[in-house]
Amino acid sequence: MDFAKGHGTGNDFVIVPDLADERPLAAADVAALCDRRLGVGGDGLLRIVPSSEPGAKWFMDYRNADGSIAEMCGNGVRVFARYLLERGLADGPEIPVATRGGVKNVTVVGDELSVAMGPAALGPTSQASVEGFTWPGQAVSMGNPHLVCQLSDAEELEALELFHQPRYDTGVFPDGVNVEFVVGAAPHVRMRVHERGVGETFSCGTGACAVAAVALRRAGAETGTCKVDVPGGTLTVTVTDETIHLAGPAVIVAEGTARTQGVAGPQASA
Known part of the structure; x- marks a missing residue:
């Protein structure tokens, strides 16, 4: 099968047209293709298929690296749109993309891509635990579940072990949750994230949106712009009364073909 590889601030994806x-x-x-040793490698997979949604030609069939289905991926939809543009499957500057979280409109802004993600829905307070330490957090839905936990300083953030899934309240998050750990205050914060079905990633677009919405509210603002530093770069999140705009780079880095080899995973050639 043909594939491409792309990323948005280090959040990388296998793209299968x-x-x-x-x-x-x-x-x-999906798990075999996303395997970093036996496959192509990626935090998730974007399969490009025709859409049945009015006004959107293509549907983003997004899967986590373990093969599980996810509702939405903010970096993924921007990488998806970048691939459509480079392959002549869409024209800018507006690109509607159908997703399991609804149709998302991606806009070309210079060298970056911005996507209207919809509003953040704040849920109850909860908590997350890592290696015996527990932090309070704010539940946020961006079409997928998040738990945003504020830490005291950068040293505490850097010391976190996020290879394993943080412990969380399954009563609040029966389908799992993406957990973001944050330092700083709006209009500029820093985060790390453990994504359900993946592990720690260099970036999470919906997570950055959730973090910015919580940070702005902590600063006493319902709307505004917040820079969110992730291990793979910086995303710009703008919260309005109607939606949240996520902007940042999205690049295609490789193309090739893959052959599935059963349990040994796929072999790839560029």
Whole structure:
């Protein structure tokens, strides 16, 4: 199968164009392709298939690296749009993309891509625990679940072990949760994230939106712009009364073909 590899601030994806929707991928296929040693490697997979949504030609079939289905991915939809642009499958500056979280409109802004993610829905307070330490957090839905935990300083953030899933309240998050740990205050914060079904990633677009919404509210503002530093770079999040705009780089770094080799995973050639 043909594939491409792209990333948004280090949040990387395997892109599989299936323009006639002829090759659905099982969870094991996705996991094999996303394997960093035996496959192409990625935090997730973006399969491009025709959309049935009015006004959107393409649907983003997004999967986590373990093959599980996810509702939405902010960096993923921007990388998806970048691929459509570079392959002549869409024209700018506005690119509607159908997702499991609804149709998202991606806009070309210079060298960056910005996407209207919809509003943040704040839920109850909860908590997350890592290696015996527990922090209070704010539940936020961006079409997918997040728990935003404020830490005291950068040293505390850097010391976190996020290879393993933080402990969380399954009563609040029955389908799992992406957990963001944050330092700083709006209009400029820094975060690390553990994504459900993936592990720690260099960036999380929906997570950055959730973090910015909480940071602005902590600063006494319902709207505004917040820079969010992630390990892979910086995202700009603008919260309005109607939606949240996520802006940042999205690049395609490689293209090739992959052959599935059963349990040994796919072999790739560029």
